[in-house]
Amino acid sequence: MSKLAGMEGSASRVLLRAVELDGAARLAEALVCYQEGIQLLLDVLKATTDEAKKEKYRERIGEYMDRAEEIKKHVQLEKEAGKYHEQIHIAAGSVGNSYGRLFKPYIDQTLTEVWVDDPYIRSKHQIMNFLRFCELLVKSDCQVRRIHLTTGEEEGPRQEEQKGRLGGLGESLQQYGISLEVQYSHTLHDREIRFSNGWIIKIGRGLDIFRPTKGQFQIGFCDYDLRECHETTVDIFHNKHLKTSTHGDVSS
The missing domain is CATH 3.30.870.30 (MITD, C-terminal phospholipase D-like domain)
Incomplete structure (x- = not known):
């Protein structure tokens, strides 16, 4: 397995865990995994030379970033309201x-x-x-x-x-x-x-x-x-x- 494939595999595992935690409503844990996974995927993006793959990585990163931001806002609102x-x-x-x-x-x-x-x-x-x-x-x-x-x-x-x-x-x-x-x-x-x-x-x-x-x-x-x-x-x-x-x- 190439170094790049190993990096992508690590990112995928962390992001899969994030999605699982998200689905189980364990939002604070999911947010941490999304953030870690996004950083790993950014590292993959930097190491990739294929432009078509780079574009796919950017799309995935954007989707995960959007979801992470939604969770972050939701958690913050719940905390402010004392309802978390x-x-x-x-x-x-x-x-x-x-x-x-x-x-x-x-x-x-x-x-x-x-x-x-x-x-x-x-x-x-x-x-x-x-x-x-x-x-x-x-x-x-x-x-x-x-x-x-x-x-x-x-x-x-x-x-x-x-x-x-x-x-x-x-x-x-x-x-x-x-x-x-x-x-x-x-x-x-x-x-x-x-x-x-x-x-x-x-x-x-x-x-x-x-x-x-x-x-x-x-x-x-x-x-x-x-x-x-x-x-x-x-x-x-x-x-x-x-x-x-x-x-x-x-x-x-």
Whole structure:
């Protein structure tokens, strides 16, 4: 396969994903894929010498750009009206649902602060999930400086393990100019992630959506896009007047 054919194949796959997401009303994700696909197709256009093919590429690019602009305007109007709501159903055993896929469409340069309410950031694998979420924020194109975590508190010897692991994560985040504030609630039940740019993501299972692999040397152990998931529902909202207050029954 030639380099040009490979580039076109990559563009086609991303744009096909954009169309699928568009049809499923997952508009914010579709917009990201349209934008990525259009850029890939522009690269193909630049590398093409055949004028007939160049004209076909221009037509395709124009069509995708028009649709992307329509989605962008629609999402913006829904956000302004406080009516934006998108729901994603993650089927049992499905793959391709890494934190990057779920959260990246809502992370931008205006994001400076994140609130995570999840009663089950307690055991080792749950804290590892939270770590992966923090890593996504660190490497994303945003300006996050504070992450607030409210979670349940372990009991007995495991309590020190929980606090030690979260304390170590907090120290690590400081190296990237990000402070981690952890609070413990005995009454917290709901799972919700709030971004300072107005996006609110509610996941039925919180961050704990991935099934364990059968062993460490199994596909999906490291790459969460290849990890099977538990069944859950993700609801995405946007609210310009974001509520950031902490819970009443909280101990530090």
